Amino acid sequence: MRYFIEVSYKGTHYHGWQRQPNGITVQEELERALGILLRAPVEIIGSSRTDAGVHAEQQFAHFDSEIPIASPERVTLGLNSLLPKDIAVPQIIPVRADVHSRFAATHRCYEYRIIFQKNSFLSELAHIFRPELDIQKMNEAAGLLLQYTDFECFSKIHTDVKTFLCTIEHAYWQKTRNGLTFYIKANRFLRGMVRAIVGTLLEVGQGKKTYADFEQLIMSKNRKNAAAQAPACGLFLVEVGYEWESIVL
Amino acid sequence: MRYFIEVSYKGTHYHGWQRQPNGITVQEELERALGILLRAPVEIIGSSRTDAGVHAEQQFAHFDSEIPIASPERVTLGLNSLLPKDIAVPQIIPVRADVHSRFAATHRCYEYRIIFQKNSFLSELAHIFRPELDIQKMNEAAGLLLQYTDFECFSKIHTDVKTFLCTIEHAYWQKTRNGLTFYIKANRFLRGMVRAIVGTLLEVGQGKKTYADFEQLIMSKNRKNAAAQAPACGLFLVEVGYEWESIVL
Numbered sequence: 001m002r003y004f005i006e007v008s009y010k011g012t013h014y015h016g017w018q019r020q021p022n023g024i025t026v027q028e029e030l031e032r033a034l035g036i037l038l039r040a041p042v043e044i045i046g047s048s049r050t051d052a053g054v055h056a057e058q059q060f061a062h063f064d065s066e067i068p069i070a071s072p073e074r075v076t077l078g079l080n081s082l083l084p085k086d087i088a089v090p091q092i093i094p095v096r097a098d099v100h101s102r103f104a105a106t107h108r109c110y111e112y113r114i115i116f117q118k119n120s121f122l123s124e125l126a127h128i129f130r131p132e133l134d135i136q137k138m139n140e141a142a143g144l145l146l147q148y149t150d151f152e153c154f155s156k157i158h159t160d161v162k163t164f165l166c167t168i169e170h171a172y173w174q175k176t177r178n179g180l181t182f183y184i185k186a187n188r189f190l191r192g193m194v195r196a197i198v199g200t201l202l203e204v205g206q207g208k209k210t211y212a213d214f215e216q217l218i219m220s221k222n223r224k225n226a227a228a229q230a231p232a233c234g235l236f237l238v239e240v241g242y243e244w245e246s247i248v249l
Numbered sequence: 250m251r252y253f254i255e256v257s258y259k260g261t262h263y264h265g266w267q268r269q270p271n272g273i274t275v276q277e278e279l280e281r282a283l284g285i286l287l288r289a290p291v292e293i294i295g296s297s298r299t300d301a302g303v304h305a306e307q308q309f310a311h312f313d314s315e316i317p318i319a320s321p322e323r324v325t326l327g328l329n330s331l332l333p334k335d336i337a338v339p340q341i342i343p344v345r346a347d348v349h350s351r352f353a354a355t356h357r358c359y360e361y362r363i364i365f366q367k368n369s370f371l372s373e374l375a376h377i378f379r380p381e382l383d384i385q386k387m388n389e390a391a392g393l394l395l396q397y398t399d400f401e402c403f404s405k406i407h408t409d410v411k412t413f414l415c416t417i418e419h420a421y422w423q424k425t426r427n428g429l430t431f432y433i434k435a436n437r438f439l440r441g442m443v444r445a446i447v448g449t450l451l452e453v454g455q456g457k458k459t460y461a462d463f464e465q466l467i468m469s470k471n472r473k474n475a476a477a478q479a480p481a482c483g484l485f486l487v488e489v490g491y492e493w494e495s496i497v498l
Contacts, residue, residue, distance in 0.1 A: 008368070008369045009369045010370050055370070080366075080367045085369070086370075088366070088369040090366070117337070118334075119337055120335050121259050
């Protein structure tokens with residue numbers, strides 16, 4: 001039996017989603033807690049491998065259980081009490097046996113949150129950025145992202161992907177109560193892509209790069225032309241989309 | 250020269266506002282940082298002595314400096330870099346020498362935030378409460394708070410106040426995205442008052458106490474008749490009011 005698990009986490013204290021030898025990860029915490037409840041080792045495959053320090057308001061993953069889960073609600077409650085306070089599981093959903101959380105996802109939405117001043121409640125949940133920014137210029141350049149599909153220039157160099165093609169549905173900045181937030185939606189994202197885009201758009205907003213520079217960067221397909229990536233603390237995976245009617249059991 | 254200092258803090262890791270021997274407090278952190286910047290020992294008097302674990306979106310305090318502060322903006326920036334990440338200072342304001350941050354305050358607003366489910370981002374910033382609540386009954390009982398002025402029944406027993414009189418301007422619950430929030434505004438509050446009110450209203454919401462019980466409790470002036478206080482993590486001091494035009498220099 002295959003199940004989808006919806007997860008949200010504050011990424012501050014994790015070395016990202018994916019299990020690795022050097023630090024505690026979200027995948028590992030979930031596998032440990034689920035293994036206790038199901039009394040069997042479990043492997044959980046996530047839809048998106050968020051980096052160290054990146055947050056998720058909504059992430060999905062799938063796992064298989066030899067014994068069907070009689071009450072997903074009860075396992076959800078059990079998981080939430082076993083998991084640390086910065087990882088929560090809103091629901092577990094039985095799905096068709098061939099559905100893969102990563103390949104079946106139709107889109108992902110990310111947000112990058114900037115605040116202009118220190119905030120005692122948001123120190124781990126936003127990037128403090130003090131220089132003045134021209135939001136109109138940033139949005140003009142962001143609009144270019146919808147006109148291209150090859151984003152090798154924003155991808156980490158050591159990556160195992162076969163193509164750098166992504167279809168971006170929207171990409172724009174909006175003012176918030178105490179800063180700016182960048183909203184981006186695409187069918188898929190490359191490793192480090194959102195933070196590299198944000199880092200480069202922040203240079204456009206400061207006048208260090210122009211609209212033309214931004215377009216040339218995309219066409220160059222060369223990561224070296226992009227700016228340094230923005231810090232992880234500002235990035236949130238906020239939505240992963242599926243055609244639910246075709247995957248839920 | 251007297252100054253007001255606006256402060257916000259996430260109270261999770263502090264033993265409350267007021268300096269004390271048993272643990273780190275917000276007052277102590279502020280006095281230490283300000284002492285470094287002003288190169289002299291400083292005593293900071295807060296408008297409200299929040300308890301251990303209680304948060305403040307807005308708190309005010311006053312202090313005196315023998316040497317006038319040439320640039321309050323620069324001292325504010327310095328404070329924010331010296332202070333821990335969960336304490337922020339939005340501004341420092343020169344005021345008249347006889348203005349006391351506690352006695353000059355015209356009102357305080359508190360919020361008590363409840364969520365119904367575990368939330369990975371709000372674990373330290375709300376109280377998780379699962380039983381079903383009747384918000385209408387809670388608001389009917391909360392309305393009684395506006396008809397009385399003596400709230401000895403909601404005050405901690407060991408307290409040095411001279412009267413238990415408070416004028417409550419509003420007190421009501423509202424639904425939020427994932428829970429309920431209690432909003433209360435008064436000229437002053439007694440020690441532990443908001444958490445005792447919330448704890449008792451949660452019993453009303455569960456049907457354990459009636460409207461009549463709540464009124465009798467207020468009239469009894471006896472803390473023993475109130476419910477246990479709600480946990481500190483849900484409580485926020487959100488506003489302290491002054492007649493600014495009569496106190497600012």
